[in-house]
Amino acid sequence: MSYIIEREGVREDDLRSSVIRVFDAGLEAIDMEHIIPQKIHVRDHSFSIKGDDHIYDTKYFKRVVVVGVGKGARGVVSLFSGHVEGVDEAYALDVKGYASSISTHEMVQVYEGTHPHPSDVNIKATQHIITVLETCSEDDLVIFLILGGGSSLLCGDEKEKDVGSDLFKRLTNKGAQIREINIVRKHLSSVKGGGLAKAAYPATILSLVVSDVCGNDLGTVASGPSVFDASRKEDAVAILEKYECHDAIPFLQETVKDERIFERSRALLLACNEDALVAMLEKGREEGFQTKIISTAFQGEASKLLSPYLTTIRPGEMYLFGGESLVSGCIGGEGGRNQEVVLGALSELSKQSLKGDICVGSIASDGKDNVPVAGAIGCSADAKDIDPSYVKSHNSYHFFKERGGHVTIKQKCLNVSDLIVVARK
Numbered sequence: 001m002s003y004i005i006e007r008e009g010v011r012e013d014d015l016r017s018s019v020i021r022v023f024d025a026g027l028e029a030i031d032m033e034h035i036i037p038q039k040i041h042v043r044d045h046s047f048s049i050k051g052d053d054h055i056y057d058t059k060y061f062k063r064v065v066v067v068g069v070g071k072g073a074r075g076v077v078s079l080f081s082g083h084v085e086g087v088d089e090a091y092a093l094d095v096k097g098y099a100s101s102i103s104t105h106e107m108v109q110v111y112e113g114t115h116p117h118p119s120d121v122n123i124k125a126t127q128h129i130i131t132v133l134e135t136c137s138e139d140d141l142v143i144f145l146i147l148g149g150g151s152s153l154l155c156g157d158e159k160e161k162d163v164g165s166d167l168f169k170r171l172t173n174k175g176a177q178i179r180e181i182n183i184v185r186k187h188l189s190s191v192k193g194g195g196l197a198k199a200a201y202p203a204t205i206l207s208l209v210v211s212d213v214c215g216n217d218l219g220t221v222a223s224g225p226s227v228f229d230a231s232r233k234e235d236a237v238a239i240l241e242k243y244e245c246h247d248a249i250p251f252l253q254e255t256v257k258d259e260r261i262f263e264r265s266r267a268l269l270l271a272c273n274e275d276a277l278v279a280m281l282e283k284g285r286e287e288g289f290q291t292k293i294i295s296t297a298f299q300g301e302a303s304k305l306l307s308p309y310l311t312t313i314r315p316g317e318m319y320l321f322g323g324e325s326l327v328s329g330c331i332g333g334e335g336g337r338n339q340e341v342v343l344g345a346l347s348e349l350s351k352q353s354l355k356g357d358i359c360v361g362s363i364a365s366d367g368k369d370n371v372p373v374a375g376a377i378g379c380s381a382d383a384k385d386i387d388p389s390y391v392k393s394h395n396s397y398h399f400f401k402e403r404g405g406h407v408t409i410k411q412k413c414l415n416v417s418d419l420i421v422v423a424r425k
Helices: 015-029 032-041 071-085 120-133 158-173 178-186 196-198 233-242 244-250 275-284 335-350 386-391 396-403
Strands: 040-043 046-049 054-055 065-070 089-095 108-113 140-146 204-210 265-271 290-301 317-326 358-364 377-378 418-424
Touching: 015 275, 015 358, 015 377, 015 418, 032 040, 032 071, 032 140, 032 265, 040 071, 065 071, 065 120, 071 089, 071 108, 071 140, 108 120, 108 196, 120 158, 120 358, 140 196, 158 178, 158 244, 178 233, 233 244, 275 290, 275 317, 275 418, 317 335, 335 358, 335 377, 335 386, 335 396, 335 418, 377 396, 386 396
Parallel strands: 065 089, 065 140, 089 108, 140 204, 204 265, 290 317
Antiparallel strands: 040 046, 046 054, 317 418, 358 377, 358 418
């Protein structure tokens, strides 16, 4: 099946079509319906995680509770609950309006919250989940399915909602990395930085994490609500001072540091962008390209991200990247970082005189690049007569809306960061 919905005007034999097929291969590899049976091995009432030798027997526990938080949590929790025998209760906190073709399991109680900024709905949903977790005993097993987007969805109180939203905007505009932002978020919250694990204590805890962050630090994904937090309040203070947000320092608090809470807790990586990139690598070679993964943790200013690679890539090569760029400074236009990556590359190509066609694509694996598209694809032929105001005003959405190139994908996939392809004929 094809995961790319928008492909108007694309011929099967052109470069853009090859890039689309490579993206399709990556998206298929992170399809929730494929990942769950591939990574979670079941035998009767027991299950284990691929690459880990620990076996969980659900019959051993009095109660098995599944809690999912993040983009696509409804689908992941539903698939898990239908795949593993012995689940007694299941809860999912997902983004309101997050479309998915995956049927919701009848057992799953779904909460919907706002993203990227929390609201009172998020607070209410979080408090419901905390109430459930606080009923757990040492005879229970709690399985957390943690996905990207959980930092916004989980919100403990009004203070966290108001101060956290304001800081997210300010730190993002100042170019702070997501790891820095989430360290601050953890120290504004009673539910992040191990807060969910504290609520579930003394139950046995298994956290399965889908990473959308560079480096796959499990404590950064969704601000680590179910794992031990290695950062300290002093680290959050240093970040706020670095970005001149001193007024928020009085609101900081320490995260959960009682190690007893994590003695019966395990955290494992369930999926990350490497799953997609390896499949894309194989597909790129099938398409006849000398294909290489440049980075699984690519970071930098979106509009300039690919500039060094546009002149070094040779005919017949394909470069693959996974990671997360940023758009800093005053943001007046409409669009997202993936569209800006492609627009920036096209702007750079317009200044070059390179032989052979070059195609650039960048998509958000969760299907939304701030607006209802996943990203964009553009080729050398599109790099003509680009009005510099589009780049200057970060108005990538309207550029591609007018010129064509938007990419829309089916929301069946796990959120594992952004995926980027550069190919040259």
